[in-house]
Amino acid sequence: MAAMSDQFTIVTDPIADSVGLSALFAVLPLLTLFLLLGALRMRAWLAGLISLAVALIVAIAVYTMPVGQALLSASEGAAFGFFPILWIVINAIWVYNLTVASGHFDVLRRSMERVSPDMRIQAIIVAFCFGALLEALAGFGTPVAVTVVMLMALGFPALRAATVALIANTAPVAFGALATPIVTLGTVTSGASDDPRLNTEMLGAMVGRQTPLLAVVVPLVLVAVIDGRRGVRQTWPAALVAGVVFAVGQFVASNYISVPLTDIIAALLAAAAVVLLLRFWRPVESPDLAVPPPASASSGSGPSALRPSTSVASASGPSSSGPSGSVTVVRDTRVEVARAYAPYLIIIAIFSVANIGAVKAALAKEPWTVAFAWPGLHVLGANGKPLASTTFTLGWLSAAGTLMILAGILTALVLRVRPRRAVRAYAATYAELRHAIVTVMAVLALAYVLNQSGQTTTLGQALAETGGAFVFLASILGWIGVAVTGSDTSANALFGALQVQTATKAGLDPLLLAAANSSGGVLGKMISPQNLAIAASAVGMAGKEGDIFRRVVGWSLLLLLVMCILVALQGTPVLGWMVPAA
Numbered sequence: 001m002a003a004m005s006d007q008f009t010i011v012t013d014p015i016a017d018s019v020g021l022s023a024l025f026a027v028l029p030l031l032t033l034f035l036l037l038g039a040l041r042m043r044a045w046l047a048g049l050i051s052l053a054v055a056l057i058v059a060i061a062v063y064t065m066p067v068g069q070a071l072l073s074a075s076e077g078a079a080f081g082f083f084p085i086l087w088i089v090i091n092a093i094w095v096y097n098l099t100v101a102s103g104h105f106d107v108l109r110r111s112m113e114r115v116s117p118d119m120r121i122q123a124i125i126v127a128f129c130f131g132a133l134l135e136a137l138a139g140f141g142t143p144v145a146v147t148v149v150m151l152m153a154l155g156f157p158a159l160r161a162a163t164v165a166l167i168a169n170t171a172p173v174a175f176g177a178l179a180t181p182i183v184t185l186g187t188v189t190s191g192a193s194d195d196p197r198l199n200t201e202m203l204g205a206m207v208g209r210q211t212p213l214l215a216v217v218v219p220l221v222l223v224a225v226i227d228g229r230r231g232v233r234q235t236w237p238a239a240l241v242a243g244v245v246f247a248v249g250q251f252v253a254s255n256y257i258s259v260p261l262t263d264i265i266a267a268l269l270a271a272a273a274v275v276l277l278l279r280f281w282r283p284v285e286s287p288d289l290a291v292p293p294p295a296s297a298s299s300g301s302g303p304s305a306l307r308p309s310t311s312v313a314s315a316s317g318p319s320s321s322g323p324s325g326s327v328t329v330v331r332d333t334r335v336e337v338a339r340a341y342a343p344y345l346i347i348i349a350i351f352s353v354a355n356i357g358a359v360k361a362a363l364a365k366e367p368w369t370v371a372f373a374w375p376g377l378h379v380l381g382a383n384g385k386p387l388a389s390t391t392f393t394l395g396w397l398s399a400a401g402t403l404m405i406l407a408g409i410l411t412a413l414v415l416r417v418r419p420r421r422a423v424r425a426y427a428a429t430y431a432e433l434r435h436a437i438v439t440v441m442a443v444l445a446l447a448y449v450l451n452q453s454g455q456t457t458t459l460g461q462a463l464a465e466t467g468g469a470f471v472f473l474a475s476i477l478g479w480i481g482v483a484v485t486g487s488d489t490s491a492n493a494l495f496g497a498l499q500v501q502t503a504t505k506a507g508l509d510p511l512l513l514a515a516a517n518s519s520g521g522v523l524g525k526m527i528s529p530q531n532l533a534i535a536a537s538a539v540g541m542a543g544k545e546g547d548i549f550r551r552v553v554g555w556s557l558l559l560l561l562v563m564c565i566l567v568a569l570q571g572t573p574v575l576g577w578m579v580p581a582a
Helices: 019-026 028-038 044-061 067-102 104-115 119-137 142-153 158-168 173-189 200-207 211-257 262-277 310-316 334-354 357-363 400-414 419-432 434-453 455-464 467-485 488-506 510-527 529-538 545-570
Strands: 319-321 327-329 370-373 391-394
Touching: 019 028, 019 455, 028 044, 028 434, 028 467, 028 529, 028 545, 044 067, 044 434, 044 455, 044 529, 044 545, 067 104, 067 142, 067 334, 067 391, 067 400, 067 419, 067 434, 067 529, 104 119, 104 142, 104 334, 119 142, 119 158, 119 173, 119 211, 119 262, 119 334, 142 158, 142 529, 158 211, 158 510, 158 529, 158 545, 173 200, 173 211, 173 262, 173 488, 173 510, 200 211, 200 510, 211 262, 211 510, 211 545, 334 357, 334 400, 400 419, 419 434, 434 455, 434 467, 434 529, 455 467, 455 488, 467 488, 467 510, 467 545, 488 510, 510 529, 510 545, 529 545
Parallel strands: none
Antiparallel strands: 319 327, 370 391
């Protein structure tokens, strides 16, 4: 027990007082994780556990972290992986499963087909526009969990649906959950420099001059992933309209209206612009890219999104049965269409109310939110002060996952799903996500060990020692942070102050580098094992996260390079005019 309570102080250069040599050991857990996923195609839950073991060995043997402290650090990370991260995902997919159980997701699919039968444009509307709205309201994995199953229901192959959902979840991430990453960045950087611009408003304005470039490109990338060059050639007007309108909306909102409302404004404007465009323009061809649903759901290997809903199709309106028992829907009534959209309107309404200033402030207080020091965990930073991450915050009522449960209950009432069936669907959701649960908890345990042992800080300082060249590498640091933690908020909390301190020492602009941490970080979201596990489990590919990783890692690196070049140019007279003055 003595070992469990030993105090540990972080040292970032444990090998010969050299950050560079220490970084060679600090990078081992990450290299292990990505090699096991990408090269060996190992199941993500197993790769996560092995990488966690490597991180623990490095923490104990190299960083001299007491065994007890290392294990407690891993336990806190695993707990955080379940709450609030998995708590959001599980309940979001449960809401979706309720719509499948009632047959109303078929109604939603047909309704979207009436907006446009073209699957490439449906992907822009669902993954990019609606996904951005979910990111704005909830964040933390919710957009991927919801949009990936929506794409599956629209007929997208599993691997392609996962790839599209992950790539789409980039441009809006910095302003997700009502700009929580930006608010966090402002909090951690304000004390690291006397620069008066390091506040939420100015940081949001600077990020709003970087991520819009991604917004212009991402819809074009989506249609290229779905249908190659033909997709880009035939649907570029819709992709460009969605991207440009979202980009303009993001820039204007973040700089002149409201940083927290940035993604909400941009997402709604982009969706409206695409729908308006479709009144005057249609692709010259709408190829059938759908895959038929599996003939049987007996395997239980994927979400109930994959299961035929013929047994409940009567909820969808007038229908007739064919000789094989299949159901051909003639027409959906307006009431049934309204019910099909109701779950998503309920989610938007609940999260909007929960984010009203007075309501949010009330929910952040006891007894609705409880913060406590993780028992037995005593870690001091290199500055000698206790790490903030050793305090666990349990916002049991205000958590997005709890709000999703409320949305699920209201959804069951609106869709007339009986309580027993709703409970069975909830239990089935846990069974479907069992591998994702292990993966996410293992990966967050890994992230906490990396952070609280000092390994992540070592990597950050190794990059920071590059001096003036750091203006190009700043985005990579944010990318590493999000790839490890799965959260732009966590990456900003981890590296925000380091970015500012490095900028001050190297004579660079602290506002630019702090913003680059968040903007570069959004591109690590698609390769985060946490998000890979969410997407894989949602489409019935649990254990094949490596396949999805290989599909998205190239795009992640390419877009990261673009962001690095943009930030580097913003640090020169070429694009220096884009950086707000003090």
